[in-house]
Amino acid sequence: MNDVLRFGSVTVYLGEKSGKYPDGNQVLVRGSDIRAAFDTPLVANRIGPDFDEVDLVILGHVHEDHMAGLHRVPDAQVQVHEGDLAAAQSWEGLARHFGYADSVLAESRANLEANFFYCPRPDATGYRDGATWELGGGVRVRAHHMPGHTAGHCVLVVENEGVACLGDIDLTGFGPYYGDACSSLVQFRQSLAAVAELDVRTWVTFHHRGVLTDRQAFLHALARFTSKIDERTDALLAYLDDGPQTLAQLAHRRVLYPEHYDAPFVDSVERRSIAMHLDELVAAGRVQVLEDGRYLKC
Numbered sequence: 412m413n414d415v416l417r418f419g420s421v422t423v424y425l426g427e428k429s430g431k432y433p434d435g436n437q438v439l440v441r442g443s444d445i446r447a448a449f450d451t452p453l454v455a456n457r458i459g460p461d462f463d464e465v466d467l468v469i470l471g472h473v474h475e476d477h478m479a480g481l482h483r484v485p486d487a488q489v490q491v492h493e494g495d496l497a498a499a500q501s502w503e504g505l506a507r508h509f510g511y512a513d514s515v516l517a518e519s520r521a522n523l524e525a526n527f528f529y530c531p532r533p534d535a536t537g538y539r540d541g542a543t544w545e546l547g548g549g550v551r552v553r554a555h556h557m558p559g560h561t562a563g564h565c566v567l568v569v570e571n572e573g574v575a576c577l578g579d580i581d582l583t584g585f586g587p588y589y590g591d592a593c594s595s596l597v598q599f600r601q602s603l604a605a606v607a608e609l610d611v612r613t614w615v616t617f618h619h620r621g622v623l624t625d626r627q628a629f630l631h632a633l634a635r636f637t638s639k640i641d642e643r644t645d646a647l648l649a650y651l652d653d654g655p656q657t658l659a660q661l662a663h664r665r666v667l668y669p670e671h672y673d674a675p676f677v678d679s680v681e682r683r684s685i686a687m688h689l690d691e692l693v694a695a696g697r698v699q700v701l702e703d704g705r706y707l708k709c
């Protein structure tokens with residue numbers, strides 16, 4: 412078994428490489444009445460009864476790597492923010508959530524079924540910002556809606572332990588991901604500011620960075636993570652130094668994924684992300700759109 416960390420009623424099972432994608436870190440919260448799981452990464456399949464006997468799964472958001480243990484707990488109640496509810500309930504909902512072209516969606520579905528035990532949950536129900544769960548014995552969870560990564564992305568806080576589970580505000584070197592149809596760079600920026608204000612002592616990332624227990628270290632990691640957004644803007648402006656370009660040309664040059672990284676969704680995610688940066692730059696008067704649709708640096 413991988414590393415297990417305990418913070419009172421909260422247990423964190425670290426996934427492979429501290430939860431590096433495609434794995435993630437499993438959080439389990441035990442109250443005197445209810446046992447809850449936050450998300451269900453691949454590692455959930457290697458935990459045993461501690462996971463398999465949960466009564467409730469609270470999803471912080473919907474993506475394949477957060478749903479990979481749902482097939483093991485068909486009787487558990489599944490809840491997710493209403494902004495991501497349709498994506499949890501059906502493939503059609505998840506397809507709209509991603510917003511990829513049909514050919515890319517077909518490949519994505521095959522990947523989800525082969526590698527993530529993909530299992531939609533038509534029985535899932537929605538919650539809203541500020542929702543709380545009393546798990547018994549003073550164990551209380553509160554959802555803080557912090558969208559941008561997805562429309563319904565939430566940070567889940569175990570209030571009695573001062574533990575915040577950050578989901579995919581994951582503090583990784585990749586930086587913020589806002590490349591789906593339901594994503595928003597504007598909202599992600601607001602969420603990055605809001606997450607710094609949470610009154611907690613422990614920050615659990617879903618991926619790779621594991622657990623932080625020092626506020627200064629957390630704020631430092633958050634600042635570095637946030638700075639990736641400006642690095643992408645700078646990369647785009649440098650591309651535009653070569654003259655006016657179309658969105659397709661800019662997406663081909665990429666601001667997110669390295670040149671050698673190949674996956675069916677890359678073009679879609681680059682396009683969506685770059686379009687959001689260009690919207691910001693146009694609004695700021697730093698880039699203009701020519702009549703033929705190309706972008707020109709001012």
Ligand SMILES: [Zn+2]
Nearest residue numbers: 473474560579
């Ligand atoms: Zn995600």
